[in-house]
Amino acid sequence: MTEIEYPNFSFKISAQDPHSKGRCGVLETPHGSIETPNFIFCGTKAAIKGVSTAQAKEAGVDIILSNTYHLLIQPGPDIVAAHGGLHKMMNWDGPMLTDSGGFQIFSLGHGGVAQEIKGRNRTHNPRTLKKIDEEGAVFRSYLDGQIHRLTPELSIDIQRKLGADLILVLDECTPFHIDRDYTARSMERSHRWELRSLKEFEKSHNGRQALYGIVQGGVYPDLRKESATFVAQNPFFGQAIGGSLGGQKEQMREVVSYACNYLHPERPTHLLGIGGLADIWHGVTLGVDTFDCVHPTRLARHGGALVMPSLNAGKEHINLKNACYKKDYTPLDPECNNYSSKFTRAYIHYLFKANELLAGTLLTIHNMAFMMRLAKDIRNAIKTNRFQETQKLWLNY
């Protein structure tokens, strides 16, 4: 395909770790620049659960995302567009990303592990996914049972209305354990969908949005190579690694590694749905620039505060609901300097026990600030050529 210009976007690599593919960069969008590596927080339904965008900004958050699937179902893209897009509706003036809706259609659509393993008879799926064919996907709304259709073209049109800076192509997310045959055929269809997405994107391109391609191919090295090469050779602004990354950490890292080897070295690279601390450190060494995951914010609502594994016997979080925090009058995180660190562990423990909404809010703020501290430490480590020792400082115990 011919080149596409992204006039209001750029990605500049500013520092390189000499011992890995780890790098720092600056990703410029119409809503400001972010430094990379960075973490994108989930505002799934055009709201971050339990915190305002002002609180997120105060916690240091640079970039957030919303999910096309959820917004398509409710309130619908036209209501978002009538606000002038997500930024205005949510009062968020920083960079934003929307996904294509693909991941949720398929992950919410699958009936269960048994169904997933078979990976066949998708049209008879008992859950919300009704049909998938060359044209796109048909699914049932979890809200009111209404039938929706999503095609590559429709996903682009909807994301135009939502107005995020970074937008994604529609892909099929094959579930974990699927056979090579289905994965290959699905990947090829996803590639055809990506080309249709590029076409649709180009048609309505206004310079305010930039398109990311998605690498599929499941856990199969040759398919990941093929898919990464496909994405790198087409005129996407950025590239995301999606689909099933395998069942275990080791496999996930290998799969990401296969993909990264064939991606475009100068384009921003996003790893979809990964948010563990050690995984992020490792992803960076493979050349990943941005990560997203519900983990930090969801964990917070269930009582989990992210902590440095090196100081906590290798654990990545502590659970403030545990009785041991009942009389722990130390600050939530003495290393942190954000709004939540003004409160004691005992108070937050109590708030969870008393079912006070503020409990989740305070931990969400903490976890956001914590992830931003991680991202900053990673960037500083690369810039000052101390990546490996800083990584040890975080992870080794």
Add this chain to the structure above:
Amino acid sequence: MTEIEYPNFSFKISAQDPHSKGRCGVLETPHGSIETPNFIFCGTKAAIKGVSTAQAKEAGVDIILSNTYHLLIQPGPDIVAAHGGLHKMMNWDGPMLTDSGGFQIFSLGHGGVAQEIKGRNRTHNPRTLKKIDEEGAVFRSYLDGQIHRLTPELSIDIQRKLGADLILVLDECTPFHIDRDYTARSMERSHRWELRSLKEFEKSHNGRQALYGIVQGGVYPDLRKESATFVAQNPFFGQAIGGSLGGQKEQMREVVSYACNYLHPERPTHLLGIGGLADIWHGVTLGVDTFDCVHPTRLARHGGALVMPSLNAGKEHINLKNACYKKDYTPLDPECNNYSSKFTRAYIHYLFKANELLAGTLLTIHNMAFMMRLAKDIRNAIKTNRFQETQKLWLNY
């Protein structure tokens, strides 16, 4: 009883409405001064539901309260004391009030309206109140069934540990519809409790807290007179109007009026549990300086945004959950200039439909800012001798 000094507290009347007992004042506490008339927001369990104390402050809130009853049950006064008191635990550096625990013991303790009407056999109450006698009250924790005792002395001791600036005596709150006989005997016992509270207060007085007496007497004018006179003649810093104020608005206003006629004219006067807009305007004309009620914050969590009755056909709130707001892209309240007014009614409507916590947070911020605007308008109206016309501007339609 002999006088009690309140060295770090003062109440100065700064302006007087010539046509009513309405007045402006400055209430000074160890945690700063507030102008009156003012509204006290509920942070029942040492947290304002759905907003942080920082958000409350940003919304203009001057003073908040917590409930001794809830904090006695969970997390317990010793855990609050270990933090250095409520202010430090909650990160709230403004003035605070705690109630005595009386209201909740009795209101949560009564089995139902039928039981209330009878007003007898309290010791066999099927709910949480187990016993009430000269010594105090015995009740069962709603949390774990544990038996707690509350006496006037214990309530003062607990409130010492909680550390709020303004604290209240323990009283018995007789339910609505109770007979004159029981009300009179209960009032007399409450008066004996108030004297015991004063004694206990004096014993441990450290100048950091000021005690309010409470006027009881139900809906009976002669009892209200007797009780108000009792409170005015004893060395309380402030005076609160409590107990049953009757079944209807008219009766409530009459009852408050009886009490106000005999209260100390130079002491700050608080009306417990009243938060309607018209009721506040009326209460001010009777000489009430501060109000509290869960209404503005609870209403918010159920979708209600406070509005000016004059501009809304006499209604004091609109319900953002209503379908008519689905595509209403106007700001939540064009008259307001707080964080929540940055968002449209359509967005907040959607957030409620999508069960996003942010919905309640944004409306709570709005309702807090709205009540503070009301309080300011009332104060300005008194200061500039335009009380009646400003009241009409708010209420008439």
